[in-house]
Amino acid sequence: MRKAMKLVALLGLVATLSTGCAVNRATGSVDPSTNLSALKTMYVKRVAEDDNTYNLIADKLRTKGVTVTTGTDAPAGNVDAVVTYIDKWMWDITMYMLELTITIRDPKTDFPLATGNSFHTSLTRLSPKEMVEEVVENIYKGAK
Template sequence: MFKKILFTSLFLAVLSSLSGCAVNRATASVTPGSNLEAMKTFYVVKSPKDEKDVDQLIKDFLVKKGYSVTTGPELTPPYQADGVVTYIDKWFWDITMYMLELTINIRQPTNNFPVAVGNSFHTSLTRKSPPEMVDEVLTNIYKNAK
């Protein structure tokens, strides 16, 4: 009887630890009254800690969608664009480095007020490549804008 309880306990412990590794979350929201369709030019602010050129991945996605995009350091508003894109990328080591989480904000160029925000979080079992994370976040933002 003791062996059966011990085996069941160990089995449940292993099962719960495995299920905790497979986390996948993708969210997006747009500020009510915002018009993302009116934004045709963007300025992507390169994060000072970005060593993986995530700003270029965001730029590439937006250019493929037909937008005019420039990148560079953070500037004092107003920006010479219809929208300003900022992001936070978090990386994690699990045999190899991978992007654990990406948050992208689209802001007004005059005052940096957030117009839209999207987030993607994938642990090692559901990991995506950085371009896939950018695609997931921005696609969800534009889906919620409609």
């Protein structure tokens, strides 16, 4: 009986230690009526507490041929889309970006034209630049 309990305890310990908290998810979707290639000017609306994510998003969109401006207020001029984002950070020995959601919106109605998300826990973490690249690429892959 004692050996059986030790074996069960040992198997439980091995099972606990061998399972990790490695989760990663990346998605992108575009409204069927949206033509992303027609959106030539975008405004990335900066989150007030953000130091650099808005710049990474703007730079990545520029590689797609989009003219991008940034700011914390409403866009000053005429733009084809407003880009909003939510970045969630986590502490695990160092700070890392846990999740990033980017939404491309109609500037007049605020309707979400396209959205993308990337979620990586500590063991599969990516740099903020890699997270932005993953999300934007998935959005553009979702375009028809």
